[in-house]
Amino acid sequence: MTVGPELALVIPLVGAVGIGLTGSKPNLREAVTLLCAATLLGCVSLIAAQVLQGEHPRWEGPLMGPGLQLVLEVEPLGLLYAMVGAVLWIPNSIYSIGYMRGHHERNQTRFYICFALALSSVMGIAFSGNLPTLFVFYETLTLSTFPLIAHHGSPQAKRSGRIYLGILFSTSMLFLLLGICWAGVANGGDLSFKAGGILGGVDPGVRSVLFVLFVLGIGKAALMPFHFWLPAAMVAPTPVSALLHAVAVVKAGVFCMLKIMLYVFGLDVVRDQVHHEWLMSLAAFTILVSSIVALNQDNLKARLAYSTVSQLSYIVLGASLGSVLGILGGGLHVAMHATGKITLFFCAGAIYVAAGKTKVSQLDGLGRSMPVTMGCFAVGAMSIIGLPPLGGAWSKWYLGLATLDSAWPWLLAVLMVSSLLNVAYLMPIPIRAFFLPPPSGGPEPSGIQEAPLPCLIAMVITAILSLLLFFAPELALALPELALGGKL
Amino acid sequence: MSQPPPQEHRPGFDDADNVVLTKLAALLIPFILIYGFYVQVHGDFGPGGGFQAGVILASAYILYALVHGVRRAQRLLPRKITDVTAPLGVVIYAGVGVVTLLQGGHLLDYDVLDPQHTQHAQEWGMFLVEAGVGLTVASVMATIFNEIAEQ
Amino acid sequence: MIGDALLLLLVITAFAVVEVRNLFAATVLLGIYSLLMALTWTNMNAYDVAFTEAAVGAGISTILLVGALILTGDRTVGSRERESKGVNWPALLAVTLLGVALAYGVYDAPLGDPTAAPHLGVARYYIQQPIVDAHVPNMVTVTLASYRGYDTMFETAVIFTAGAGMILLLRRDPSDARTQPPGGLRPAAPRRES
Amino acid sequence: MSGLLPHLPALIVVTPLLGGVLAPLCGKGPTKAWALATAVTWVTFALTCWLAVSVYDQGTAQYFVGTWGVGSAPGPLGAKDWTGIVGIELRVDRLNALVLCLVAGMTAVITPYARLSVAKEIPHDRLHFFYAVWLLCLTGLLGITVTGDAFNLYVLIEISSLTTYILVALGKSRDKRALTAAIRYLFMGTVGASFLLLGIGYLFMCTGTLNMAEMATRVAELRDQRGIHTAFAFVLAGLSLKMALFPVHQWLPKAYAYSPTAVSAFLASTATKVAIYGAFRFLFTVFGTEFSFGVLDANSLLIACSCIAILYGSLVAIRQSDLKRLLAYSSVAQVGYMVLGMALANREALTGTLVHMVNHALVKGAMFLAVGCMIYRLGSAKVSDLNGLGKRMPLTTVCLIVGCLGLVGVPLTGGFVSKWYLVQGALRAGLWPVAVVLLVGSLLAVLYAMRIVEPLVFGKAPEGEEVREAPPSMLLPTAALLVGSLVLGVSGSLKTGLIWTATGDLLGVGQ
Structure with a gap:
């Protein structure tokens, strides 16, 4: 059975309509969301089966104007990203039910609609077959997540929403769109993704400028100094932070980065003909600095956000090396970090719902009343750090190999130091929860119970996924390998 | 309030008590009217045409209004009429255009009005559209004066 | 010869229109200007234009301007006099540029x-x-x-x-008319009291 | 029916003209004249579409009004015989076919809306004259677009300007400031029209013809004559005033802000577009690209002015607290976009300009209509009124939000497509700073759009009064325009068809 990539876009859109229509009946609404998520996963799996057989499902949208067309084409790297999004949407939807109800949020229908729209945009980014398509869905993702960020409508939420839109729109409109248009003008109008890049015949000077524009334009990759939106976005309800700001949105950024390096510039160009050392240095700088910043965050979600900033730069670093191993490690890290970080956010949200706590310093002894949550947290944290037997170990391994393989082996030191910092800012949390006594002056710890059941189910699923990815990384490995043309 | 009470008598163009003016106007107006019609219909042979004729005809009305007062003038030529005749002139003009179109010619192609004698047809066409112009101009001039005078 | 004289008169009248402070006088001068213009056209054998100028410029326009003056209360440009003492340089520049x-x-x-x-x-x-x-x-x-x-x-x-x-x-408005019956064109109210 | 086909260029002007003069004969009351106007605008729209299709298929349509086509006069004084076009020619190529459809279509959609909105803002005893003026304004705009005769263009500019002044001044019953806005517009518009007349006069002096096509061939021979240069300057100045290009834009914000809302929508979506069409016609056809942009280098000046317009208009728009003024200042910026694309004078940029023309007409029209819905229910349209409107007038709110997206040029709206082509055009012309200005402009648009969207989505409604949704007869046209802009964003048939070929015609390149 052949399934076109457009179906993956349409399913969440239909879901959004369905959610809108059933908005008045919460149970039905959530059922629609779950059904939609499951269908999407099925659809993406069918697409994956085709890709693994060597096919490239393709869909050409209407011609929007001369030289401007929406084209979807499945390639393995995009499929990996789509898989991550589709798989994690299911636990996230389960989690949302528990969280949003447990927290008595308003405007829940709007929340679920925007969520489905965001997923549709994610699929669009993942399967985009040319740069205009990529840009279109990059922007629609920003737009559809904006109402989620500012969901509460409080002045602080609105302010964060403005920062979010402001940074993402200004980088994408000023740099990315300019870069895309310039690329089209420079190479005669061809903007489709091609193995080996499309800028081979372009003047090297222009190519360097384009490189800068593309890198700066992808604000979603949260490279410093364009990372402010990510901590700001933490005012959103936790499911949003979990799926969008650990998985969908931020991964969209680094995924675009990978894709552009691979299919627009081409690895040879990146390595030999573009002055890309600055990007590498910027990524290394971001890795270290944001890890240090994370150390000093007392707010749990903020600490996780800075951790994300740091981990995203691992992927950027991998992309900027311009080597096969780098792309492989980066691609893997998209999946590994996603499962780990979403678990952490689930736990953070569960702690907030169940115990009302948002700060690291308040978590002493919480492990006794919330053992499952804190256990999952420990699993997620270890995956992020890159400890076996968890998925994160693989991606860090390949990234390390890539640095050793490159002309800049000192980058390995950056990775090592950062891993130590990861340990320093993540591990104290479960340790405090399990081994420190609860504060005596605080409220009775016995009053705190485990998080709502849907939340628990969700976080256990993702924690198990992290484990599975260590023991069975074949699929996650196979796709980047396919993308690289079996160059290993 | 600078507005005086409405009932009070105030001097203005409504005062029609100047004998010299009334007699003079009574003498002049018929000639003005005839002259206006002359200019209207004779526009193709001498100077003038619908526009000038319209203005001249309107000036007859304005003179009457200045001498006898706007209200009496309006009794003679109610606004209801000028409101209709003003667009009607344009209707006549454009109507000629549409008629020529319907008869198979182009818009405002007077030749089709009398295909055998095109020169004659031209004269006819021009006469008709000039009539439209005259009607509109005269009515509009009267309207403009009325609206200003009534403030 | 006659044409030159008329043109000279025209220029003089134009300056007078600009310089005179009383708007009523300016209106009458404009009427005179139009009449002179009509004569000029006649002198150039452009009878149709002359005709129009006489009927519209000297005739109807003058009446309507007088009407407008009465409506606004026949002010002189007195209130403007303070401002207009100096030369309005931007305007002068614009006009000069235009002329050039x-x-x-x-x-x-x-x-x-x-x-x-x-x-x-x-x-x-x-x-x-x-x-x-x-x-x-x-x-x-x-x-x-x-x-x-x-x-x-x-x-x-x-x-x-x-x-x-x-x-x-x-x-x-017909609704207005009930409270204020049309009084007709009239000189400004204050004059009556003097 | 097909017998009418050759007469279409004349019919599309005569139909609204007759409608306009018949409307006052319908008698008083809010319904009859409105019904006539609606019927007339839709018939006109249908005719323009028919014309556009036939022009697209068969090329330029020519029509001689009156008896006289090409004639010749024997030459006295030993001069050569003269042969040329005697009367007035109407000429429709792909460019003006597009503008005709746009103008007629916008009016056809806005007229049904006008019934309730206008009835609330203008005294009932003279509504029939309102529709007369409304249709005459349409006549003027269509006439400007359809004509191939320079003086006729001026005459029609006169009729459209005069009607516009009246329409703007009619906002007086809602806000007295409409009168001063109209007077200001009248002064500036008259200066602009006079400049245009002077320019056409000089052109006639140098070329001896009023027909644009004939002028064009003569101008190519006489490009060193000072009269031609002067004509160019006057025409450009006059048209800039009419387009409201910075720095002669001052009439626009107030005129749009204080006129009756239906009028604002009508003018915003048609009048400036037609002025820009006029600039196209003169710069590209009459004077020719080589003369306009090569010999006289008008593009530097136009690019500079339009870049400032984009930045200035957007910045001022951000600071407005009244929605209509905000939209009006945004129009100043959007005119900048369109003129910019015109001045860049390459195919991508021209395509961008034309797409932007259509898109801006649709979106700005819809925005004004949506604001009109607010005024209809709330009596005013301040930014502070937007708080919590989402709960009280949900459909209007959706329209406003979609409109904002269109103004910003978010992907999948027409605004994105135009921005795309404009940026490409700027880069193709080798002017990357201009491309940056374009993009900064759309970022500023995000800012003023946010001022509208944020209170709509997150604001809390004031306590008390109950506000109902606007009536369907007002919402439907609003939504129709927005759907149009979305379709424009996604579908490419108009762009790859009429617009792309029109820009090819303008630049004289093959398909």
């Missing part, structure tokens, strides 16, 4: 040359052909009503628009 541009444009135009472009173009047809095409000796009428009858149709519509605008903007 206009002069620049006619500098190499062969004015008065019967072989110049405008006289050899469509205008020649408008002069020569009316009597052939329509047996009508007044070429102005033929040009307006036939050669360019389409333009004139819209000019008529413009006139009608002016009337419609007056009706829309100035006609009193």
Whole structure:
């Protein structure tokens, strides 16, 4: 059975309509969301089966104007990203039910609609077959997540929403769109993704400028100094932070980065003909600095956000090396970090719902009343750090190999130091929860119970996924390998 | 309030008590009217045409209004009429255009009005559209004066 | 000779219109200007234009301007006098520039040359052909009503628009009329008391 | 029916003209004249579409009004015989076919809306004259677009200007400031029209013809004559005033802000577009690209002015507290976009301009209509009124939000497509700073759009009064325009068809 990539876009859109229509009946609404998520996963799996057989499902949208067309084409790297999004949407939807109800949020229908729209945009980014398509869905993702960020409508939420839109729109409109248009003008109008890049015949000077524009334009990759939106976005309800700001949105950024390096510039160009050392240095700088910043965050979600900033730069670093191993490690890290970080956010949200706590310093002894949550947290944290037997170990391994393989082996030191910092800012949390006594002056710890059941189910699923990815990384490995043309 | 009470008598163009003016106007107006019609219909042979004729005809009305007062003038030529005749002139003009179109010619192609004698047809066409112009101009001039005078 | 004298008078009147402070006087001077203009056209054998100028410029316009003056209370430009003592430099600059541009444009135009472009173009047809095409000796009428009858149709519509605008903007509301019966055009109220 | 086909260029002007003069004969009352106007605008729209299709298929349509086509006069004084176009020619190519459809279509959609909105803002005893003026304004705009005769263009500019002044001044019953806005517009518009007349006069002086096509061939021979240069300057100045290009834009914000809302929508979506079409016609056809942009280098000046317009208009728009003024200043910026694309004068940029013309007409029209819905229910349209409107007038709110997206040029709206082509055009012309200005402009648009969207989505409604949703007869046209803009963003048939070929015609390149 052949399934076109457009179906993956349409399913969440239909879901959004369905959610809108059933908005008045919460149970039905959530059922629609779950059904939609499951269908999407099925659809993406069918697409994956085709890709693994060597096919490239393709869909050409209407011609929007001369030289401007929406084209979807499945390639393995995009499929990996789509898989991550589709798989994690299911636990996230389960989690949302528990969280949003447990927290008595308003405007829940709007929340679920925007969520489905965001997923549709994610699929669009993942399967985009040319740069205009990529840009279109990059922007629609920003737009559809904006109402989620500012969901509460409080002045602080609105302010964060403005920062979010402001940074993402200004980088994408000023740099990315300019870069895309310039690329089209420079190479005669061809903007489709091609193995080996499309800028081979372009003047090297222009190519360097384009490189800068593309890198700066992808604000979603949260490279410093364009990372402010990510901590700001933490005012959103936790499911949003979990799926969008650990998985969908931020991964969209680094995924675009990978894709552009691979299919627009081409690895040879990146390595030999573009002055890309600055990007590498910027990524290394971001890795270290944001890890240090994370150390000093007392707010749990903020600490996780800075951790994300740091981990995203691992992927950027991998992309900027311009080597096969780098792309492989980066691609893997998209999946590994996603499962780990979403678990952490689930736990953070569960702690907030169940115990009302948002700060690291308040978590002493919480492990006794919330053992499952804190256990999952420990699993997620270890995956992020890159400890076996968890998925994160693989991606860090390949990234390390890539640095050793490159002309800049000192980058390995950056990775090592950062891993130590990861340990320093993540591990104290479960340790405090399990081994420190609860504060005596605080409220009775016995009053705190485990998080709502849907939340628990969700976080256990993702924690198990992290484990599975260590023991069975074949699929996650196979796709980047396919993308690289079996160059290993 | 600078507005005086409405009932009070105030001097203005409504005062029609100047004998010299009334007699003079009574003498002049018929000639003005005839002259206006002359200019209207004779526009193709001498100077003038619908526009000038319209203005001249309107000036007859304005003179009457200045001498006898706007209200009496309006009794003679109610606004209801000028409101209709003003667009009607344009209707006549454009109507000629549409008629020529319907008869198979182009818009405002007077030749089709009398295909055998095109020169004659031209004269006819021009006469008709000039009539439209005259009607509109005269009515509009009267309207403009009325609206200003009534403030 | 007569033409030169008329032109001289025209310029003098124009300056007088600008300089005189009393708006009523300015209006009358404008009427005089139009009359002089009409004479100039007559002197140039442009009877149709002269005719229009006399009827509209000297006639109707003057009446309407007087009407407008009475409506606004026949002020002199007194209130403006303080401001207008100095020269308005931007305005002077703009006007000078405009004049220079206009002069620049006619500098190499062969004015008065019967072989110049405008006289050899469509205008020649408008002069020569009316009597052939329509047996009508007044070429102005033929040009307006036939050669360019389409333009004139819209000019008529413009006139009608002016009337419609007056009706829309100035006609009193019927609701107003109940409280304030139309009093008619009248001099400003304060004069009555003096 | 097909017998009408050759007469379409004339019919599309005569139909609204007759409608306009018949409307006051319908008698008083809010319904009859409105019904006539609606019927007339839709018939006109249908005719323009028919014309556009036939022009697209069969090329330029020519029509001689009156008896006289090409004639000749014997040459006295030993001069050569003269042969040329005697009367007035109407000429429709792909460019003006597009503009005709746009103008007629916008009016056809806005007229049904006008019934309730206008009835609330204008005294009932003279509504029939309102529709007369309304249709005459349409006549003027269509006439400007359809004509191939320079003086006729001026005559029609006169009719459209005069009607516009009246329409703007009619806002007086809602806000007295409409009168001063109209007077200001009248002064500036008259200066602009006079400049245009002077320019056409100089052109006639140098070329001896009023027909644009004939002018064009003569101008190519006479490009060194000072009269032509002066004509160019006057025409450009006059048209800039009419387009409201910075720095002669001052009439626009107030005129749009204080006129009756239906009028704002009508003018915003048609009048400036037609002025820009006029600039196209003169710069590209009459004077020719080589003369306009090569000999006289008008593009530097136009690019500079339009870049400032984009930045200035957007910045001022951000600071407005009244929605109509905000939209009006945004129009100043959007005119900048369109003129910019015109001045860049390459195919991508021209395509961008034309797409932007259509898109801006649709979106700005819809925005004004949506604001009109607010005024209809709330009596005013301040930014502070937007708080919590989402709960009280949900459909209007959706329209406003979609409109904002269109103004910003978010992907999948027409605004994105135009921005795309404009940026490409700027880069193709080798002017990357201009491309940056374009993009900064759309970022500023995000800012003023946010001022509208944020209170709509997150604001809390004031306590008390109950506000109902606007009536369907007002919402439907609003939504229709927005759907149009979305379709424009996604579908490419108009762009790859009419617009792309029109820009090819303008630049004289093959398909």
